[in-house]
Amino acid sequence: MAIKLLHSFVAAVLSTTTVLVNAQTSAPLQFAGVNIAGFDFGCSTDGTCSASGAIPPIQQLSGIDGVGQMQHFFDDGYNVFRLPVGWQYLTNDQMTGVLDETQFANYNTLVSDCLNIGAYCVIDIHNYARYNGQVIGQGGPSNEVFAELWSNIASYWKNETKVIFGVMNEPHNIPDISAWAESVQVCAPCSQSAVTAIREAGASTQMILLPGTDYASAKTFVSSGSADALGEVKNPDGTFTNLIMDVHRYLDSDGSGTNAECVTNGIDDTWTPLATWLRANGRKALNTETGGGNVESCINYVSQAITYQASQSDVILGYIGWAAGSFATSYVLSQVPSYSGNGWNDTLLVSMAMSPKTNKFVVTVA
Ligand SMILES: *[C@@H]1O[C@H](CO)[C@@H](O)[C@H](O)[C@H]1NC(C)=O
Numbered sequence: 096m097a098i099k100l101l102h103s104f105v106a107a108v109l110s111t112t113t114v115l116v117n118a119q120t121s122a123p124l125q126f127a128g129v130n131i132a133g134f135d136f137g138c139s140t141d142g143t144c145s146a147s148g149a150i151p152p153i154q155q156l157s158g159i160d161g162v163g164q165m166q167h168f169f170d171d172g173y174n175v176f177r178l179p180v181g182w183q184y185l186t187n188d189q190m191t192g193v194l195d196e197t198q199f200a201n202y203n204t205l206v207s208d209c210l211n212i213g214a215y216c217v218i219d220i221h222n223y224a225r226y227n228g229q230v231i232g233q234g235g236p237s238n239e240v241f242a243e244l245w246s247n248i249a250s251y252w253k254n255e256t257k258v259i260f261g262v263m264n265e266p267h268n269i270p271d272i273s274a275w276a277e278s279v280q281v282c283a284p285c286s287q288s289a290v291t292a293i294r295e296a297g298a299s300t301q302m303i304l305l306p307g308t309d310y311a312s313a314k315t316f317v318s319s320g321s322a323d324a325l326g327e328v329k330n331p332d333g334t335f336t337n338l339i340m341d342v343h344r345y346l347d348s349d350g351s352g353t354n355a356e357c358v359t360n361g362i363d364d365t366w367t368p369l370a371t372w373l374r375a376n377g378r379k380a381l382n383t384e385t386g387g388g389n390v391e392s393c394i395n396y397v398s399q400a401i402t403y404q405a406s407q408s409d410v411i412l413g414y415i416g417w418a419a420g421s422f423a424t425s426y427v428l429s430q431v432p433s434y435s436g437n438g439w440n441d442t443l444l445v446s447m448a449m450s451p452k453t454n455k456f457v458v459t460v461a
Pocket residue numbers: 250251252253254
């Protein structure tokens with residue numbers, strides 16, 4: 096921070112482009128987004144999902160207007176949408192890596208809507224590192240099956256530069272964090288893990304998000320050993336290019352994202368140590384879930400957290416709010432905008448803190 100301020104000062108003295116330099120410090124995040132949930136409904140934290148429990152945010156499937164929501168957010172400066180889906184939805188309740196054609200086509204409707212808008216789109220397998228209660232590679236589906244799933248997904252979108260592969264939502268209670276890193280990882284030249292499978296399917300350059308344990312906790316990312324374990328994951332060519340750490344942070348009293356009120360901005364216990372680790376190790380992170388109730392405490396604390404992220408934008412790419420999509424507007428963390436004939440009306444937290452239209456933290460990328 097101090098160094099940036101000094102740069103601005105020096106630039107102001109030396110050049111006439113003062114305004115541009117200052118503008119840069121107020122619009123520095125690469126991404127701001129919203130989760131468009133629904134295909135993940137019916138999933139619980141033990142990785143039990145039922146395909147029939149999903150509520151696709153797609154009007155043609157009798158759902159809510161997910162594409163309308165995304166277009167509205169995009170028009171306000173958001174540029175990424177995370178699209179959670181249960182593994183069981185994609186395979187029609189079969190524990191396999193083979194995609195069910197009809198189910199995949201339904202999910203692809205949402206992904207295509209997102210891509211057509213021009214946004215980045217995160218494919219998020221919302222299974223907590225499990226399938227029906229069993230941990231991937233540690234008693235549950237083998238790494239080969241998990242790799243096959245990702246190979247099939249990545250083959251489909253390998254030419255889409257704006258697809259981001261979210262390997263897994265919120266791993267937790269992982270018996271062996273190194274074994275989890277192996278499930279995520281590469282054992283080049285074999286294809287028994289997600290990253291290798293994605294790259295070998297031809298998706299050679301897109302971002303891949305790597306989640307640690309404790310529900311992808313940003314707060315314990317370093318202390319849980321997730322940082323060191325996932326820090327070993329490489330592309331098949333040996334590089335770390337576009338392997339991004341995937342972290343979540345809620346600001347309520349127990350950090351669970353289930354309470355309306357926020358009690359902290361998380362800067363000292365989470366974002367500062369995380370940014371320090373990322374910088375020391377030459378890595379970056381994306382905060383793919385954060386949010387809070389539509390109350391003043393969250394407007395204040397979320398604003399502070401995002402402002403801090405923006406000051407660390409050399410290592411923190413941005414944030415994605417939880418959540419819009421198929422949630423009821425009465426859901427405690429709802430970011431579902433309502434349509435009222437003459438336009439969309441945002442929830443309080445979105446309009447006062449999270450929308451790039453308000454905070455101006457995202458530069459529109461062509
Ligand atoms: C990807 O692009 C290549 C080269 O243009 C093309 O041959 C292939 O069919 C495309 N694959 C998909 C899945 O779109």
